Amino acid sequence: MRKTIYIFSDGELKRKDNTICFETQEGKKYLPVEDINEIFLFGEIDLNKKFLEFASQKEILIHYFNYYGYYMGTFYPREHYNSGYMILCQANHYLDHSKRMLLANRFVTGAVANIKRVLRYYQNRGKSIQNSMQAIEELEQTLDSCKDTTELMALEGNIRNHYYKAFDEILDDPEFVFEERSRRPPRNHLNCLISFGNSLLYTCILSEIYHTHLDPRIGYLHATNFRRFSLNLDVAEIFKPIIVDRLIFTMVGKRMITKTDFEKDMEGVVLKEKAMKKFVEELDKRLKSTIKHRSTGRNVSYRRLLRLELYKLEKHFMDESVYEPFVAQW
Numbered sequence: 001m002r003k004t005i006y007i008f009s010d011g012e013l014k015r016k017d018n019t020i021c022f023e024t025q026e027g028k029k030y031l032p033v034e035d036i037n038e039i040f041l042f043g044e045i046d047l048n049k050k051f052l053e054f055a056s057q058k059e060i061l062i063h064y065f066n067y068y069g070y071y072m073g074t075f076y077p078r079e080h081y082n083s084g085y086m087i088l089c090q091a092n093h094y095l096d097h098s099k100r101m102l103l104a105n106r107f108v109t110g111a112v113a114n115i116k117r118v119l120r121y122y123q124n125r126g127k128s129i130q131n132s133m134q135a136i137e138e139l140e141q142t143l144d145s146c147k148d149t150t151e152l153m154a155l156e157g158n159i160r161n162h163y164y165k166a167f168d169e170i171l172d173d174p175e176f177v178f179e180e181r182s183r184r185p186p187r188n189h190l191n192c193l194i195s196f197g198n199s200l201l202y203t204c205i206l207s208e209i210y211h212t213h214l215d216p217r218i219g220y221l222h223a224t225n226f227r228r229f230s231l232n233l234d235v236a237e238i239f240k241p242i243i244v245d246r247l248i249f250t251m252v253g254k255r256m257i258t259k260t261d262f263e264k265d266m267e268g269v270v271l272k273e274k275a276m277k278k279f280v281e282e283l284d285k286r287l288k289s290t291i292k293h294r295s296t297g298r299n300v301s302y303r304r305l306l307r308l309e310l311y312k313l314e315k316h317f318m319d320e321s322v323y324e325p326f327v328a329q330w
Contacts, residue, residue, distance in 0.1 A: 041062060076206070086314065091218065112159055119166060189262050
């Protein structure tokens with residue numbers, strides 16, 4: 001499998017023969033393009049049209065984050081796998097209200113199932129989170145009564161609010177309290193980690209979509225509009241609890257990240273560069289770690305699970321099988 005490259009230093013990316021050259025004040029580093037799937041840019045990076053043409057030719061996505069770790073956008077090369085037929089299939093499932101609601105409901109159902117898996121995991125380890133679990137299960141019973149995606153997203157938001165309230169009990173750390181969900185800027189340390197982790201997952205899924213026949217602009221739970229990709233946001237709902245949230249619990253619980261890893265800025269809280277690197281490194285390890293896939297019986301990485309989820313969606317759009325979201329078994 002091709003690698004993900006994360007760049008935090010300032011410098012310049014260039015094409016050098018059939019490799020990528022990253023030049024900084026300290027020197028040059030050469031990266032073989034055949035090994036690269038995507039590049040995450042966190043530093044101040046200069047690049048030119050010639051380099052972007054080369055990246056497009058080699059099917060390399062480039063994700064941009066600003067100084068504060070906020071996702072800014074993606075260089076999404078010309079699609080090599082898109083098919084007109086698949087786009088029509090996706091559009092059909094978007095324009096037909098019942099078909100769209102079925103998919104939107106499945107994304108939320110998968111998210112809730114994995115949220116409950118996470119809560120049960122910690123409940124079995126002595127955490128008193130039964131109130132959150134009960135509230136979530138009561139709300140879950142009303143999922144099928146939602147008439148449109150607006151209602152569905154509002155209900156999912158309520159479920160996540162109860163879920164996030166359990167974070168304080170799970171972490172039991174006064175430096176990391178939830179309070180309420182806040183974004184751009186996050187108001188506290190925990191919200192900062194959630195936002196950063198979610199942004200990384202969104203971009204990872206976008207990279208996986210690029211290597212399928214799917215169009216990332218057509219979402220079902222998150223409305224398709226003129227401004228952004230949305231299918232990756234839909235799929236991320238399923239995986240955020242078991243990838244991002246579990247990682248946060250591990251890193252905070254093991255004191256791999258503490259309040260000294262943050263600084264106040266822009267009326268909120270941001271991660272320092274060293275902590276960003278640490279979080280990215282641990283997320284990369286998590287995505288490479290494997291679990292036994294119940295359908296195939298083989299060990300697959302979490303990164304591979306993202307791709308398999310997209311393949312299931314392709315089959316759903318072509319009416320070959322009905323999409324069922326991935327639910328963790330631990």
